[in-house]
Amino acid sequence: xxxxxxxxxxxxxxxxxxxxxxxxxxxxxxxxxxxxxxxxxxxxxxxxxxxxxxxxxxxxxxxxxxxxxxxxxxxxxxxxxxxxxxxxxxxxxxxxxxxxxxxxxxxxxxxxxxxxxxxxxxxxxxxxxxxxxxxxxxxxxxxxxxxxxxxxxxxxxxxxxxxxxxxxxxxxxxxxxxxxxxxxxxxxxxxxxxxxxxxxxxxxxxxxxxxxxxxxxxxxxxx
Amino acid sequence: xxxxxxxxxxxxxxxxxxxxxxxxxxxxxxxxxxxxxxxxxxxxxxxxxxxxxxxxxxxxxxxxxxxxxxxxxxxxxxxxxxxxxxxxxxxxxxxxxxxxxxxxxxxxxxxxxxxxxxxxxxxxxxxxxxxxxxxxxxxxxxxxxxxxxxxxxxxxxxxxxxxxxxxxxxxxxxxxxxxxxxxxxxxxxxxxxxxxxxxxxxxxxxxxxxxxxxxxxxxxxxx
Numbered sequence: 001x002x003x004x005x006x007x008x009x010x011x012x013x014x015x016x017x018x019x020x021x022x023x024x025x026x027x028x029x030x031x032x033x034x035x036x037x038x039x040x041x042x043x044x045x046x047x048x049x050x051x052x053x054x055x056x057x058x059x060x061x062x063x064x065x066x067x068x069x070x071x072x073x074x075x076x077x078x079x080x081x082x083x084x085x086x087x088x089x090x091x092x093x094x095x096x097x098x099x100x101x102x103x104x105x106x107x108x109x110x111x112x113x114x115x116x117x118x119x120x121x122x123x124x125x126x127x128x129x130x131x132x133x134x135x136x137x138x139x140x141x142x143x144x145x146x147x148x149x150x151x152x153x154x155x156x157x158x159x160x161x162x163x164x165x166x167x168x169x170x171x172x173x174x175x176x177x178x179x180x181x182x183x184x185x186x187x188x189x190x191x192x193x194x195x196x197x198x199x200x201x202x203x204x205x206x207x208x209x210x211x212x213x214x215x216x217x218x219x220x221x222x223x
Numbered sequence: 224x225x226x227x228x229x230x231x232x233x234x235x236x237x238x239x240x241x242x243x244x245x246x247x248x249x250x251x252x253x254x255x256x257x258x259x260x261x262x263x264x265x266x267x268x269x270x271x272x273x274x275x276x277x278x279x280x281x282x283x284x285x286x287x288x289x290x291x292x293x294x295x296x297x298x299x300x301x302x303x304x305x306x307x308x309x310x311x312x313x314x315x316x317x318x319x320x321x322x323x324x325x326x327x328x329x330x331x332x333x334x335x336x337x338x339x340x341x342x343x344x345x346x347x348x349x350x351x352x353x354x355x356x357x358x359x360x361x362x363x364x365x366x367x368x369x370x371x372x373x374x375x376x377x378x379x380x381x382x383x384x385x386x387x388x389x390x391x392x393x394x395x396x397x398x399x400x401x402x403x404x405x406x407x408x409x410x411x412x413x414x415x416x417x418x419x420x421x422x423x424x425x426x427x428x429x430x431x432x433x434x435x436x437x438x439x440x441x442x443x444x445x446x
């Protein structure tokens with residue numbers, strides 16, 4: 001995507017042309033952020049972004065292919081940073097009991113839920129656009145979904161190997177169901193008029209219904 | 224919706240005007256069915272429907288408000304009929320063991336999965352449009368989702384009362400997770416390039432991961 005390729009190609013000073021380009025990109029970016037934050041992705045048009053960024057619409061489309069590319073720029077980086085944080089935090093989490101394994105999974109979705117609560121309209125648009133196979137966003141959204149899926153699968157497999165989590169179900173299928181509950185709860189919230197504030201509690205309950213029955217109560221070793 | 228209101232209001236012979244209206248509606252309906260079946264909802268435009276139905280675009284919009292109304296007309300009736308069948312079949316299903324309760328739930332989703340396999344593009348469009356809170360379809364899609372949700376909740380509650388299903392999780396939350404797995408598996412299939420033919424197996428595995436751990440193995444009564 002052209003918008004991320006803002007650095008000049010050599011060590012030399014940027015030319016006038018390159019500086020103009022960088023300025024326009026910064027204006028487009030901040031215009032999109034302002035408009036999306038105020039009214040949400042669905043209700044903002046590219047011509048409004050062009051107007052607020054003080055560029056012509058033709059110029060806007062030289063820098064971004066589509067409105068969904070603007071969304072990717074805004075939300076994609078935030079989601080990627082959140083996943084970095086989640087993976088770092090999880091690497092330090094304790095795993096001394098079955099409860100620890102489940103808590104690691106709950107914490108992952110607490111982080112994701114809090115991002116949704118902070119910007120429900122745009123996060124849910126990002127998710128819906130990511131599910132559209134015709135969108136240039138979908139590859140990126142898939143790779144982000146895969147990171148959560150891989151992490152939760154690994155936690156469950158570790159828990160199964162340690163004997164704390166039932167291995168009656170495939171770890172990856174359970175992880176897929178956790179992701180599914182997250183996405184489904186986001187997608188049904190607007191149409192069901194559910195408040196974003198109750199999202200973390202709703203999601204937690206849905207995850208618990210899947211995960212708690214898998215907890216194996218081990219006898220304490222004698223000694 | 225105007226399209227379903229095709230019957231004349233009195234017992235008298237339909238007027239010329241009413242007959243013309245009914246004919247145009249039939250032509251619009253069959254044009255939409257032909258085009259959607261051939262290429263899928265997303266790739267068909269209202270002007271193509273008008274052209275094939277041999278009506279002007281303004282006339283088309285006198286009968287249907289939007290492309291999603293055409294989808295509702297095509298898919299909505301089919302889904303409603305399927306739900307009638309599912310509810311009738313379930314009322315006759317045996318419930319003598321925990322396995323019976325789970326099998327009732329699997330059968331519901333087998334029926335829903337087979338409808339998806341028969342027309343994946345339009346069923347998935349129906350689902351996505353139903354999740355759009357700005358769409359006139361969403362109320363109808365919600366009420367259809369609610370029917371499955373209510374039925375699966377009832378089956379689980381009966382199983383819990385009979386002591387065959389663990390009551391550690393709320394029945395309605397488990398039912399919501401089953402619906403979520405169904406919708407999530409539909410929504411990820413195109414972007415993941417998963418074949419519709421493998422959908423029933425994929426869905427079954429996801430449901431089993433949620434439901435099998437809830438099965439309570441009861442001791443056989445002595446005697």
